[in-house]
Amino acid sequence: MPDRPSDEPRPGSGEEPSIPDDVWDKFLKDTEAGIGSAPKEPSARARMVTERLRQQDARGERPENWRAGAATRPERRRRRVWPVLGVLLAAAVAVVAVKPSVIPGDPFGTKDDTSAAQASPLPPETAAPTAPPSSPDPDIPTLARPFAGSPAERWADGAAGIVLPKATPVGTLSKAQVEQALQQTRTLLVDANLNSATLRGERPGTALGVIEPKQTDLLTRLDTSLSKPDEKHDPLSMFSRFDPTEIKLVGDVVKTRGRITFKAGEQSSVAVHADYTFVYPVVRAGGSKEVTRTIVRRILDVQLSDPTRYQVTPGKITIRRYDRDIGNSACDVYDGYLHPEFTSDTPTGAAPSGPTTDPYDRSKGIDGQAKGCGTVSRV
Structure with a gap:
């Protein structure tokens, strides 16, 4: 007895063989047409299928039009x-x-490649710029983005922007002494312009503490400016301060950009030159949401002399020059505080008589002798 094909159902099992659709369609077509593609001697499987169909016809289990072809045979459901x-x-x-x-x-x-560049931080400044910074998109500053629309958005945050050069020996001064002069200069800049206590009007004791005690005239003038400010004794010449009852800083970030250099000075000293711009985002005290900015640029020249040759206090720096340029603060107010102007402010007093300047332009020096109250081209 010939072996039963492995894919045939077991007799009486009730199973139906699994016939691929393409084989089924071809079988029906060949059966109907009687063409040469159908085998002349049907296989055992074909005979079984034919017999099953004949029995179904006899029992009335097949629709009358089943011989119309595969198009009318129910198809398996396929997910489209x-x-x-x-x-x-x-x-x-x-x-x-x-x-x-x-x-x-x-x-x-x-x-926009320009937008991507504006979002990336600038590398430290190592030399004087040759032109003012380009203007970013004129975004309006907000509490969430207080530096929006400002070149300072790409500047360093606070003290991180005061990067010291590598110290080297100068004249009779060792590398360590030069490093000390650089560090003391940085300490003065940070405490005078970035310390939160100084910014809200408190005494900048750390900054005052690094100055040569023998500079009595300077220290007396600074003390008077802090306690009894007037036109001739203005603490803003050295320190950045806001009246906390009037102005509040936005967040805890002040943007900083500039550089420090040093060289051999007179009288066996190292001369340190600092040129920095600080940008302060502020709002009116009392819950206002209108943000503006005040920009302060400071130039500071100090020296540290060899204490074995001159009568100086070791580790203290002597101030040779301190100058500033302030952008967006009311003129002719000598109460010891910066007074930012807001877009919504109603103009009062005389019209500005001084020139219009760009407070972000670090390619030019500071004209400490400029007269008149000018305006700024941007904040």
Whole structure:
């Protein structure tokens, strides 16, 4: 007895053979047409299928039009995956076409290279710029982005922007002594312009403490300016201060940019030169949300002499020059505080008589002899 094909059902099992659709269709067509593609001697499997169909016809279990071909035979349900995927893909393409930024990484290069550059921090300043910084997009500063629309948005935060050069021996002074002169200069700049206590009007004791005690005239003048400010004794000449009852800083970041250099000075000393700009974002005290900025540029020249040759206090620095240029603060007010002006302010008093300047322009020096109350081209 010939072996039963492995894919035939066991007699009486009630199982139906699994016939691929293409084999089924071809079998029906060949059976109907009687063409050469059908085997002349049907296989055991074909005979079994034919017999099963004949028995179903006899029992009335097959529809009358079953011989019309495979087109009328019930087909297995198939999930139409590709049409659904096509619809989803078309919708995604439409969204990307309208707003390419939804794709992370900007694969199509749709973002403005200038905007990307504006968002990246600037490297430290190592030499005087040759031109003022370019103007970023004219965004309005907010509490969330107080430096929006300002070149300072790319500047360093606070003391991180005061980067000291590598110390080397100068004349009779050792590397350690030069390093001390640089560190003391940095201490003065930080306490005078970045310390939160100083900014709200408190006494800058640390800054005063690094100054040569023998500079009695300077220290007396600074003490008077802090306690009894007037036109001739203005603490703003050395320190940045805001009246806390009037002005509040936005956040705890002050933007900083500048550089420190040093060289051999007179009388066996090292001469240190500092040139820094500080940008302060502020609002009115009392819950106001309107943000503006005050920009203060300071130039400081100090020296540290060899204490074995001159009568100086070891480790203290002598102030040779201190100058400042202030942008966006009311003129002719001598109460010892900066007074930022806001866009919503109603103009009062006489019209500005001085020149219009760019407070972010570090390519030029400070004209300490300039007269008149000028205006700034941007804040």
